[in-house]
Amino acid sequence: MSIDDKLKAWEILSVGIRSEIDAAAFYTRLRGRIRNIHLLEKLKFLAVEEEHHRKILERLFGERFPEKTVGAPESALMPPIAASLGEGASVLDLFLAALEAEKASESFYEEASGRVEDEGGRRMLAYLGRVERSHQAMIRSEIDLLERFPDYYDVEEFNVGQELFHVGP
DSSP states (O other), X not given: OOOOTTOOHHHHHHHHHHHHHHHHHHHHHHGGGOOOXXXXXXXXXXXXXXXXXXXXXXXXXXXXXXXXXOOOOSSOSSOOXXXXXXXXXXXXXXXXHHHHHHHHHHHHHHHHHHHOXXXXXXXXXXXXXXXXXXXXXXXXXXXXXXXXXXTGGGSSSOOSSSSXXXXXX
């Protein structure tokens, strides 16, 4: 993905804001399909992180463009997570789409940081890109569990071996 060269800096920040709003909403909606309490907490964490990113971007927007009103565009120019998936998409498919969206967000922030003129803005966008990479690691871990244990998301407490046992002396 490449940011359109014609976009102004305030528009790029607006795209980031809209994307963070979309991501937070996606993780919140996905929680409605999950019963596993541990996975629910991870999705809550991801939604809160995306909300935090939105606030960071809004603050940066306000500092750099005080004459403009923060108005995230209706479309983020980056497709919302799972936009290409139908209503009946599996939880695994939704996590795979989330992984791709987090990769796109990381690329977006890396490219955007290269186009910002002030050091503070550049560092903030680079930070957001790194956080998106950490989200990828978390999501990859959940994808691995979903692939190995397809009902993992659909039970409150998931136990592979109902009881732990002691091995050793």
